[in-house]
Amino acid sequence: MDPVDATPPRDSVGLAADAHSVAPLLNCLLREVAEPVGPGTSGVHRLRASGRLLRVRGTRRPTDPEVRTAGTWHPLTHTELVKLAAEELRAFTGLSNSELPAEMLDSREAVAAFLAARADAPVPRDPYRRSEQSLITGHPHHPAPKARGGGPAAGWLPYAPEAYARFPLALLGVREDTVVEEGDTTALDTLAAAPPGYRLLPAHPWQLDLLGGELSAAFADGRLLRLGRTAGEAWPTAAIRTVHVPEVLSGSALARDLFLKFSLDVRITNDVRRLWRHDLLGLRRTDRAVTEAFAGLPGAWLSDRGYRTADFAFEELAVVVRDGLGGHLAPGTTPLLSAALTEDTAAFPDNPLARTTDPEAWWEGYLRAVVPPALGAFHDHGVVLEAHLQNTLIACDASGLPVQAVYRDAEGVKLLPDVSREAGWERLVYCLLVNNLLEIAAAVAEHHPGVDLWAAVRRELARHDDVPEAAALLGSLTLPGKTNLLLRWTGADGADARYLPLPNPLTAG
Incomplete structure (x- = not known):
């Protein structure tokens, strides 16, 4: 279950902000500096540098972090989790960083400001605008996805999409x-x-x-x-x-x-x-x-x-x-930001993924919309789209079925041979598979348990047998996962992506 299921009353904004902010930070810690303890210990992970045990509930948006101390599980607030993360990262990297913990706390304060502002703001009528302005949690694998530079909220809140600005x-x-x-x-x-x-x-x-x-x-x-x-x-x-x-x-x-x-x-x-x-x-x-x-x-x-x-x-x-959307959309469709499909239903109640009565058809429609243009641009034209969730709009028909992908943002695009084909493919796999499809698939599974998601992905990739990398991907044991926590802790340039291997769900079953 997502950390927030309804717009919180004003006296619970702080708890809701903690829950929204804990989830992506936990995702980073568990992906980058921890490992599962083993069978029979569901939700328990060992932090690699310190050896401390961290327990969480849930998977896509983990909640309720607890650390094992003196034989007892102790719950952690967001502030305490930030402190634990900083200690672990110092031990893991040998480096200190005072800037990132401040950003993590700033991100949490920003979420609290959004939630309070949304409670009093009129909800936009346009479903597309609502989708763009629904990202309360935001990037699911970033330690400070909502940080706004540390300035007072009065300076930036009037311009915040999350506050329906x-x-x-x-x-x-x-x-x-x-x-x-x-x-x-x-x-x-x-x-x-x-x-x-x-x-x-x-x-x-x-x-x-x-x-x-x-x-x-x-x-x-x-x-x-x-x-x-x-x-x-x-x-x-x-x-x-x-x-x-x-x-x-x-x-x-x-x-x-x-x-x-x-x-x-x-x-x-x-x-x-x-x-x-x-x-x-x-x-x-x-x-x-x-x-x-x-x-x-x-x-x-x-x-x-x-x-x-x-x-x-x-x-x-x-x-x-x-360009605006006019002239680009298939007739009779409504565009939605793909990232909105992974937010909780309180933030984006219009979500057609949650409402569909045929999740298999919905998922296959999404794959048919987003995969062919991304693979075709790469293989036939040497264009590496930054096809992550925030650069992907999905146009849905009147029933909510995805029928068309609309991509954007030339700044994030890479061209071959400015980058090697190998590097371009790794970036595309991260953006399209890991950042986009894995997150949408997890949301489908949460709303509609039991759907065989990865068989459909394998079928879609198999249709592109002219792309040699796509065929190899079907047999690869791992996918590249971007290490946003370590990247920020070590002060690497934001464009200097670093990846670690993640299990490839395409090879299962």
Whole structure:
């Protein structure tokens, strides 16, 4: 059972925040630095460095952690679990880290703030928006999935998707001789009018707050103007720094159903979410490759069609223009964020996975939607999609059956031969199999026990017998599991993925 089954009353927000925050941290500890004790000791794990025993309940979202001390099991709060994790990681790695424990605690405080805010916020009518704004637990294998940089909640809560936020965008005028842009950015010019000699540049208000006085010289000498705010409101997707701009805000067909991605100088999960110069300079090449690949593939791709910024604040003020959903969805379908399908039913009661009366058909539909475009892009076009849960939208028909995958985010895409085929395949297997299918499969099993999930995956992979790696995957004993806890503890770059072998459920049965 998930840690929270209903929106908690206000006096139990702290307990609910603990439960939501304990689950992903436990998943990290059990995957990366522990091992099951053995038969007859269900839920008991030995921490490898210290030898201490840790007991939990549940599997997909483990709860109620207890540590064995002096022959007795002692329950752990989230704060106590953070302390235990830090002690174990120091022993395991020989390294100290004061930053990550603070992030873990910040993540828990953020969850408490979300839960309190949601209790008073109107629930959005649009099921797609509800799916994007439902991720209260978030990444199931990250020690601090909801950390917001350690600042006070008053600074970031107005922009938090988990709090059903919506807000106007800040509008800046950038002097024309300082503008840098590539690709198609014409949609930005429909948001408002810029004065003569200036170009319009929308900005995320939280990012402007974070920049503080860094732009004061540009405002003082006229390179930058404040033009107010948009008349209507945008709303943040699960990615936080990417917002949806509805047609009513733009007032123009050019900007209908538009997504805008901003820099955000805050560490969220493994990375500071700035639009880095090297990624922006490679954006058009990457996006063209993916767009060309999807011209002959099932599913759809939301193109990152261009970016605009200022040369004196290239990364800080950059904005990426992304296709909206209009024109990409199969007729009569409703898009949902795949990650929402793994959240508890209180956070996302619209979940068609939970409501389906034919879970086998639902699961087969999901596989048919998400697997072929990801494998086809890799094998036929050398494109490695970052096909994890937060970059996958699943379009469902009126009965809730998945019929189409929509992928997004060129920044996370890798191209062959920029990376080797072997490295590209490992990344695809982690994103598609481990981060996506394993998590969705676990949710299916939780809602509908007894479904033979992995036989269907084997059948789907067997259909792609032209992809040699897919055939090899059917016989591999392990899958690559990303070590987010160790990666953050050792201070590795967020893009420097490190994997450990996980049992491959495809070889069972």
